[in-house]
Amino acid sequence: MASLATTAAAAAATSPLLPSATKHRVSLSTSPSFSLPPLSSLKCLRSSPLVSHLFLHQKRSSVRVSTAGYSTVASPNCLASDPDQLKSAREDIKELLKTEFCHPILVRLGWHDAGTYNKNIEEWPQRGGANGSLRFEIELRHAANAGLVNALKLLQPIKDKYSGVTYADLFQLASATAVEEAGGPKLPMKYGRMDVSEPDQCPEEGRLPDAGPPSPAAHLREVFYRMGLSNKEIVALSGAHTLGRSRPERSGWGKPETKYTKDGPGAPGGQSWTVQWLKFDNFYFKDIKERRDEDLLVLPTDAVLFEDPSFKVYAEKYAEDQDEFFKDYAEAHAKLSNLGAKFDPPEGISIDDGPAKTAPEKFVAAEYSSGKRELSDGMKQKIRAEYEAIGGSPDKPLQSNYFLNIMIVIAVLAFLTSLFGN
Numbered sequence: 001m002a003s004l005a006t007t008a009a010a011a012a013a014t015s016p017l018l019p020s021a022t023k024h025r026v027s028l029s030t031s032p033s034f035s036l037p038p039l040s041s042l043k044c045l046r047s048s049p050l051v052s053h054l055f056l057h058q059k060r061s062s063v064r065v066s067t068a069g070y071s072t073v074a075s076p077n078c079l080a081s082d083p084d085q086l087k088s089a090r091e092d093i094k095e096l097l098k099t100e101f102c103h104p105i106l107v108r109l110g111w112h113d114a115g116t117y118n119k120n121i122e123e124w125p126q127r128g129g130a131n132g133s134l135r136f137e138i139e140l141r142h143a144a145n146a147g148l149v150n151a152l153k154l155l156q157p158i159k160d161k162y163s164g165v166t167y168a169d170l171f172q173l174a175s176a177t178a179v180e181e182a183g184g185p186k187l188p189m190k191y192g193r194m195d196v197s198e199p200d201q202c203p204e205e206g207r208l209p210d211a212g213p214p215s216p217a218a219h220l221r222e223v224f225y226r227m228g229l230s231n232k233e234i235v236a237l238s239g240a241h242t243l244g245r246s247r248p249e250r251s252g253w254g255k256p257e258t259k260y261t262k263d264g265p266g267a268p269g270g271q272s273w274t275v276q277w278l279k280f281d282n283f284y285f286k287d288i289k290e291r292r293d294e295d296l297l298v299l300p301t302d303a304v305l306f307e308d309p310s311f312k313v314y315a316e317k318y319a320e321d322q323d324e325f326f327k328d329y330a331e332a333h334a335k336l337s338n339l340g341a342k343f344d345p346p347e348g349i350s351i352d353d354g355p356a357k358t359a360p361e362k363f364v365a366a367e368y369s370s371g372k373r374e375l376s377d378g379m380k381q382k383i384r385a386e387y388e389a390i391g392g393s394p395d396k397p398l399q400s401n402y403f404l405n406i407m408i409v410i411a412v413l414a415f416l417t418s419l420f421g422n
């Protein structure tokens with residue numbers, strides 16, 4: 001997507017292969033104009049463990065630079081997030097989704113912040129990834145990020161409300177919440193990502209994939225392998241296109257509107273990959289496979305998932321089996337969201353309540369003897385012998401009056417012993 005404007009126009013002129021990926025000339029001057037925030041003179045103090053402790057619970061401050069409707073932030077802090085505020089922010093995101101139907105663009109925002117990761121660079125933040133750098137105008141202006149300023153505008157009030165949530169976490173939280181609220185799988189997310197603090201810490205342009213490269217399979221491998229992701233993860237993550245639309249005025253791809261998008265919800269227009277483009281399911285794979293509907297989008301990088309043998313095996317599986325797709329997508333999404341991130345604490349923060357506490361297991365004798373539990377053969381024999389000694393069987397739980405009878409016999413014996421013993 002790094003040079004989609006030119007690529008899309010070139011591909012439109014030359015490629016007869018993609019009837020449903022209508023290409024239009026794109027003007028990238030549509031993004032609002034911003035003035036770059038001044039470089040913060042305050043440096044990240046997080047590298048010192050002592051200082052990090054002192055700062056962890058302090059109120060975070062930031063330098064806001066107001067621009068046309070949206071403020072980019074040169075934040076002097078690079079602190080990680082507060083768990084309670086993360087949970088509250090998640091509730092606010094759910095409310096936002098109910099009114100704005102912005103699930104797709106929030107997913108794209110999270111992916112574009114994380115997807116700049118380069119596994120061959122060790123230093124943070126030069127390695128890119130989920131570090132909140134996408135809030136800066138310089139990165140928002142990358143061609144691949146056209147339109148994402150709208151996602152930031154939607155999230156900024158939530159960021160303002162929760163100063164204890166970093167941008168890096170907020171982007172990933174919003175994306176994960178959007179997937180789950182759209183009916184997708186529960187994602188095994190963790191939080192605690194630290195933010196970069198200055199625009200000059202943004203990655204250079206060109207790290208995200210292009211939708212119409214000369215060799216889509218090779219291109220996808222080059223870009224995603226650089227992130228440390230596999231063929232399976234490329235295919236699973238592409239399934240996120242089950243949500244949303246492509247807009248010619250942003251990326252250069254897609255029709256201006258279709259029968260599925262002309263009435264919204266949300267801002268009307270664009271071309272979706274699926275009919276129900278606010279529902280997270282496996283129809284992306286089903287629809288690409290069948291290609292029956294001219295109103296549904298298939299980018300060259302989508303089409304190749306059913307052409308390249310090492311992608312096809314997964315694409316076919318996901319088209320057949322939504323559970324398999326959900327399982328692989330959940331793992332791949334969480335992995336993507338962690339790329340390049342610097343966590344504080346290093347193991348990250350979970351904001352999901354642990355597994356529901358279950359009642360203590362009842363001891364059911366027949367269950368233990370059924371072989372379902374891995375008791376040793378010796379133990380099974382012992383249990384059986386003990387049952388048989390009192391005329392029972394491990395396959396048939398004892399009635400409570402057996403115990404009563406035994407107790408009575410013992411009491412009588414004890415009484416007689418004491419009587420005659422004297």
Ligand code: HEM
Pocket residue numbers: 001103104105107108111146147209210211212220237238240241243244245246247248250251252253299301
């Ligand atoms: C495989 C390489 C990928 C390419 C070439 C690609 C390309 C694109 C393009 C051209 C658009 C249309 C943007 C617009 O016009 O507004 C788009 C939208 C979108 N992409 Fe991707 N994408 C890729 C992978 C991903 C991944 C890995 C995810 C998430 C995990 C993702 C999530 C989305 C979503 C949700 C939208 C819809 C946004 C909206 O409706 O506003 N994409 N993508």
